[in-house]
Amino acid sequence: MGSPQNTILVDRHGQEPWWKAATFYQVYPASFKDSNGDGWGDLPGLISKLDYLDDLGVDCVWVCPIFESPQADMGYDVSDYRKIHAPYGTLADVDTLVRECHARQMKVILDLVVNHTSIEHQWFKESRSSKDNPKRSWYIWKPPRFDEHGNRQPPTNWRGYFAGSTWAWDETTSEYYLHLYAPEQPDLNWDNPECRAAIYQETMRFWLDRGVDGFRIDTVNKFSKHADYTDAPISDPNSSLQPAPEMWCNGPRIHEFIHEMNREVLAPYSAVSVGELSNTPDPQSVLPYVSAKRQELDMVFEFSAIRLGNGNLFGGKYSYQPFTLPTLKAMTSKWQRFIDGTDGWTTVFCENHDNGRAVSRFGDTSTHEFWRRSAKTLALWQTTMTGSLFLYQGQEIGMTNMPAAWGIEEYKDIEAVNFYNEAVASGDQARIDKTKHGLSILARDHSRIPFQWSEEPNAGFCSGEASPWMRVHDDCGTINVEAQTGDPESILEFYRGMLKLRKKHRNVFVFGRHVLLEPEDEHVWIYLKEEQGGDGASTRKRALVVMNFSREERPLLDVAAALGCEGEAARFLVGTDGVESKISSLKGWEGRIYCNFEVAV
Template sequence: MDPSEEPWWKEATFYQIYPASFKDSNNDGWGDIPGITSKISYLSSLGIDAIWLSPIYDSPQNDMGYDISNYQSLYPPYGTLSDLDTLIKTCHSHNLKIIMDLVINHTSSLHPWFIESSSSKTNPKRDYYIWKPPRYSPSGDILPPTNWRSYFSSSTWTFSPQTQEYYLHLYHSSQPDLNWENPSLRKAIYEEAITFWLERGIDGFRIDTVNKYSKVQSFEDAPVTIPDSKHQPAPEYWCNGPRIHEFLHEMHTQVLDPYNAVSIGELSNTPFPEQVLPYVSAAKKELDMAHEFSIIRLGTGKNIFESKYDYTPFTLPTVKQLVEKWQVFTEGTDGWNTVFIENHDNGRCVSRFGDGSPQSAKCIGLWQATLSGTLFIYQGQEIGMGNIPGDWEWKEYKDVESKEALQEAGGNGDKEKVKRVEEGLRILARDHARVPMRWNEEENGGFTGVEANPWMRAFEKGVSVESQMGDENSVLEFYRRVLKMRREYKDLFVYGRFKLLFGEDEKLFVYIQEGEHRKGLVVMNFTGEEQILPDTEEILEGKGRLLIGTFGEDVISEYLKPWEGRVYVNF
């Protein structure tokens, strides 16, 4: 297809906003929608094309809004529906699209649907959720229906005394899973959680936990893979299930297509291209694209259900192998790819893939902006925000997953395990991405008033939008340049064919992006030491022009400085 005929989202750069931590307009310490609206001009000037809002729905906030109690109203500290209408109009007036997070694998236990469902076995909404009778031990003790382990270390089942049955929850017990086998439930989701927002002008959705709606209906025990635990990982029973493609095709064709709404799915536990392709095939009409997590999860423990925070160091060749795998997996198909290195559920990229320095932040930015597919960046990434300082006390960590990981490790009395979990959280915790955005050098970083008490502590003076604005050597100004380059050379850096070079080199990251009529060469030094520049003329089969560099566009040195990256193009 001619690039001019491609859908808008292929060439777009999306900017993810974590609303609680982006900008507080009324000094109550919690980010809000008017605060986001006040920064749309800034985002537009950055060179993005769309914003993605993490959940703003009404919620008890047990899991930062991923536990929704009402799909059609907002959590009051964020503002009103009128505020959101203003944000939508402001985005569109700046030629920006706006998408919302769609959380439809589960609701809050305070959602009216669940309150009705749990009230009696004969309630019309009983089958909106997944209920099963208990099992009993030989001595008569009550047991869950299966031995499945949730993401938060406990059982996936919670007993409800009111009806003497268990309900399923893959996440926290306050997040009961919806029963997608029920067509009435699916219809209610489509009407209340999707169409309602599309009618208000939303341009699409990032769809949370998109491959977990279909569960294997036998509800049998999972094999024992953690011998000392009564709860066992069981993704084979609830991820990529038997009807998942049917469900997503129905949602796409019946609800999303009529509004030309973009859909980006969160695909976990799906590490093979042959698994991902059916989800993102244009012909199958399920998802437009998906977030696959092999790269962003580097460093986590081997078993995400047991040892997620048992940090495992990785090498640059491992990074390169995964980049190559997910850059080429759609070649020759009608699928599409996404590019991202940060989101709300992971540590900051400059602290995980770089050395924490502004120079490594720019190098990572160049890496991301020169990969094929749709680019996503996360708030603060464009100024090089890093992880929480190592001297913060654990009480400063707010995330339910961090708290439960620490609690589980401590409960076993294994001091070595506690130490490993603490070390892992210092690198990988979801809290790192949720620290308030720094807009200036004032107390609280301009996120909220200097006298206000932010919901989460701000930090990192010296890393802010204001301090970097107009400084050509800053991370912020480099992001502006590299996003502009990506747009101007979209044939290479959106649609290009990726070819990895020097795959086993532990210091240099080098690849070609090939278009129909030219090639781009990306060369990056992923170390803190000077490295020799490869022979660019030999690689490009002729002279190439330096298009952009993290140390400027007039560099002629045959050596790469620490964390230096350059892009050459032949003509």
């Protein structure tokens, strides 16, 4: 059995596991760094940039799927869990990545995609070959229904995440199979114990034995479906297909399955686990997944905040819904506080591979100056939150959404393409326009364009002679690592400093209690971070975070009163503008932190 170094304890009185105070960095490998000139990012390219990640302050690298795949959904359709998709490299490259990360005291987690496989996976090929094949029940098969005219219909009226039915007809055995996502991604049947055992052995132990330190677990709360497979209620009278997440999220056996996964694999290897938990907006439903005594997952991603602006997750997902700062504040506070008084843990993130860029959604890109200021303010927000911090590649340099002038042909993602084509097929111009507008803000493609390393051709992502798999951003000449390195005013250097500050004062920022102040203020975001435990309330360390989320100058509250200390005891810790401003107001898109403890010079 492998022996990852996950038992190292750090932080709060030496009693917390390493991953709680860690900064995780998500790499979308196709777009991070191309080493061989084929226009596709690869593992050698990632390995060549490990010193950059180490210098940034990264503790763990999360690598999105690199397994063998037909790439119907950018690797989230795995055809062989033990092989590497050739454009990414080889198994030896993974071994090198793990070895080189560990040499820098960084860890590595992989993306575990086991709600579904590719249609090309050998398990599915066997399952579809005949109704009596031993692997038939490793997937979910159902006979057709027939309407009053004798026309064949899917088993249920469920609409999938990528548009269309969740059921695909298979001529080989004249039955439908379930796929919550694309037809090329058939869902595994977790109710089958042999299937679960194979998942544990071939998709988890195989990689843990090679030294990886854990997994981000894709669609973790969809493993257990409601087995009666009944129609969803009609919520969209204009469609024959209906959204039905209640039929497959948080199903009747989900906690049994995840506890078993932990007992059989995660715990024996001391492997860290972070689950993708969608459609679970109630904290009381999330806590069982992350409660230490339940022995399921270490932490999960809950998406209420990052999904602000989306319509519903199905037909209207890309009908953009504007939101206010109080809404974002309330949502953030809710998921900061839901672990209070419990043995659970939480995560901090505002970007990932499935959403538009944070500075384009929560910040201000109207001018170059507001872009820089707002990106630094977002950095201040993220690095002062309670929980394990997750950064997405390019977030640290303020990468933005694709230019609005780019045409729809630049969108490559299966979800964006399907939703746009569905709108076009409707013939409704208003719907088409709404979809295009929503995609320009929210589409997954925005986070997937090539990483911007330098002013060189193709932004240094690949050679100038290569043709990158996605178009390089028009602003790469001004927004890139090379331009920001060493610039004390840059977003990159601010992130580097804030990650050090976060670790230095981890008991306040990582483990501290979050208290939202002035929740209804539509321009200024203020919260208190307070060290927990200690000798008493009067001696606890506190930090006050104040951020102006508008372009106009705003008044600054009484800092000492908010910190609960005498005036001279309130100290300036750090700010997005560098030195403390003596004026009693915040500039547009300015953020500051004040504290009640001594600040080392």
